[in-house]
Amino acid sequence: MSAQLANTAHLILAIAVRSELDVIASRQRARQIAEICGFVAQDQARIGTAVSELARDVFGVAAAGQVSFSLSSTGMGQALLIVIEDTGPAEVDLQQLLGGHADQRLNNSNGMHAARRFMDRCDSRASGNGCGSNIILTKFLPQRDAPLGLAELSAAVSQFSSLPSNVALSEATYQNKELADALSALQEKQEELLELSRQLSERNDEVVILNGRLKQKAESLLSADRRKDEFLSMLSHELRGPLSATTMAVDILKRPPYSAEQTERMSQLIGRQAGHMSQLVEDLLDVSRISRGLVSIDKSPIDLRDVVAAAVEQVGPAMAAKRHQVTISVSDTPCIVHGDRTRMLQVVSNLLGNAVRYTLAEGVIRLALDVRGNSVALTVTDNGIGLVPESIATLFDLYVQAESSSHGPSGGLGLGLALVKSLVEIHKGSVTASSAGLGHGSTFEVILPRVADAA
Numbered sequence: 255m256s257a258q259l260a261n262t263a264h265l266i267l268a269i270a271v272r273s274e275l276d277v278i279a280s281r282q283r284a285r286q287i288a289e290i291c292g293f294v295a296q297d298q299a300r301i302g303t304a305v306s307e308l309a310r311d312v313f314g315v316a317a318a319g320q321v322s323f324s325l326s327s328t329g330m331g332q333a334l335l336i337v338i339e340d341t342g343p344a345e346v347d348l349q350q351l352l353g354g355h356a357d358q359r360l361n362n363s364n365g366m367h368a369a370r371r372f373m374d375r376c377d378s379r380a381s382g383n384g385c386g387s388n389i390i391l392t393k394f395l396p397q398r399d400a401p402l403g404l405a406e407l408s409a410a411v412s413q414f415s416s417l418p419s420n421v422a423l424s425e426a427t428y429q430n431k432e433l434a435d436a437l438s439a440l441q442e443k444q445e446e447l448l449e450l451s452r453q454l455s456e457r458n459d460e461v462v463i464l465n466g467r468l469k470q471k472a473e474s475l476l477s478a479d480r481r482k483d484e485f486l487s488m489l490s491h492e493l494r495g496p497l498s499a500t501t502m503a504v505d506i507l508k509r510p511p512y513s514a515e516q517t518e519r520m521s522q523l524i525g526r527q528a529g530h531m532s533q534l535v536e537d538l539l540d541v542s543r544i545s546r547g548l549v550s551i552d553k554s555p556i557d558l559r560d561v562v563a564a565a566v567e568q569v570g571p572a573m574a575a576k577r578h579q580v581t582i583s584v585s586d587t588p589c590i591v592h593g594d595r596t597r598m599l600q601v602v603s604n605l606l607g608n609a610v611r612y613t614l615a616e617g618v619i620r621l622a623l624d625v626r627g628n629s630v631a632l633t634v635t636d637n638g639i640g641l642v643p644e645s646i647a648t649l650f651d652l653y654v655q656a657e658s659s660s661h662g663p664s665g666g667l668g669l670g671l672a673l674v675k676s677l678v679e680i681h682k683g684s685v686t687a688s689s690a691g692l693g694h695g696s697t698f699e700v701i702l703p704r705v706a707d708a709a
Contacts, residue, residue: 263324263335264404267411270341271309271319280321281306283414284336287323290410291334292396299432300372301334301393308338308365308389316340325404332395332402333374339388481652492534496527503527537669540600541652544676551594551680555705558589558598558630562623565602569610576615583622589630591702593681601677604670605634605698612696613638625704632700641689641696649687650675678702 266287269280284305288298305321312319324335369376375392395402503520543549562584573580591598609619613636620635641649652672671687678685683702689695 262328263326266323266325266404266407268320268322271313271321274310274313277306277310277313280309284321284323286414287407287411288334288393290407291325291402292398293393294396295435297372297393300368301336304365304368304372304391305336305338307368308391311365312338312340312389325402325407327401330394331397334393334395336391336393337388338391477648485652489534493531496531500524500527537673540673541669544673544680545652549597549676549680551597553592553594553681555590556593556595556598558591558602558623558632558702559584561595561598561602562621562632564599565606566621568599568603569606572607572610573619576610576613576617578610578613578616579618581618581620583620585623585625587625589623589625590705591630591681592705593702597677598681601674601700602632604674605632605700608670608698609634609636609638609696612636626701628704630702630704632702633697634699635695635697637695640692640694641687642692643689646687646689650685674698674700 267283269276269283271277271280281302285298285302288301293301309319309321318341320337320339320341322337322339324337326333326335366376369389369391373391373393375390377390377392379388379390500523503523507517507520540549562582566580566582606619606621613619618637620633622631622633622635624631624633650671652669675685678700681702683700685698685700688697688699
């Protein structure tokens with residue numbers, strides 16, 4: 255390929271190499287011609303380096319040589335051809351050295367390494383005078399709108415100024431400039447790398463945070479899965495009790511003789527257990543509706559004092575059964591909120607029922623309803639089993655049930671407080687829990703926005 259290009263090449267410039275200064279001159283001319291051919295500064299420097307290093311190697315081996323520059327055109331485009339040939343003693347055969355059959359001085363030289371790295375091709379051929387060989391370097395010109403004309407190139411070369419008398423000093427000055435430019439480019443690259451490093455550090459921090467969140471999410475999912483299993487076990491337990499009692503009552507009613515009193519007692523038992531199971535199913539349906547955003551809310555101005563009275567009446571039998579001391583403190587000022595009366599009754603009843611469930615017999619339960627500026631505060635306090643600090647954070651999650659090391663679970667599915675929190679938030683309020691620890695009771699407080707008194 256290079257031999258074919260060389261056969262169609264048009265000579266531009268030839269430089270005899272008889273001293274180290276000629277080697278330096280060949281480097282400068284190589285850069286100048288490369289610039290005219292349209293090569294970028296980096297390629298200009300690379301071409302100059304390959305030419306000067308190879309010319310220095312040839313001069314060191316053959317003591318004399320020549321560097322010629324030509325322009326060639328083929329179907330693949332235009333190419334700059336640079337031929338380095340020895341013109342020294344006839345016994346020197348560069349082709350033999352390049353082929354690795356004799357002294358490896360040139361084959362392993364800096365020039366050949368530079369030529370193979372920086373040029374598109376690096377070949378050799380016989381010199382044509384019966385002995386020796388030429389080294390042919392090929393570098394294809396960059397794409398351009400119109401081909402570079404030979405006359406244009408020759409005219410530009412003819413305008414080259416004479417090389418300075420102190421060509422070595424001139425080359426050192428030029429190389430110092432190249433080095434300064436390279437250092438400047440290196441500095442820019444270093445700043446880019448520092449900026450990239452900073453960005454990578456930020457991304458790494460974000461990845462660490464994301465991994466932390468994923469870990470928390472995974473732990474949360476595992477905890478939810480565990481709570482689900484516990485809930486299913488508790489649901490089975492809660493349903494088994496009423497079903498067993500109902501089955502027993504039905505079985506007794508099937509075995510006469512039985513009295514009217516016995517029939518009445520069994521009927522009441524069946525009714526209570528059916529009501530208990532109905533409440534469990536209703537709580538499950540409420541959880542499902544709220545979690546899917548399908549809960550029906552019919553808001554209107556309501557006085558929470560009436561809601562509290564209805565809730566106390568509803569939970570009263572359970573309180574009486576455990577002989578709780580109940581203290582009710584209600585504000586004289588109307589406690590008007592914009593809400594759904596049925597859902598607010600569900601909130602208060604659940605909080606009172608929770609206090610009853612976790613307070614031992616003859617315990618104390620206090621309910622207070624106050625007006626606090628633009629808010630209404632409902633507080634339910636008991637002296638029951640209390641809460642461990644680590645349980646408060648998840649107390650309002652689904653299927654979470656307060657536990658005591660001495661009393662164990664106190665029944666229920668762990669849905670009540672989750673329903674309270676969801677319903678309160680739907681009414682744009684908040685609910686919190688606090689406790690001094692196990693055996694010291696607990697306090698639940700609901701804050702709801704207050705509206706102007708309504709007729």
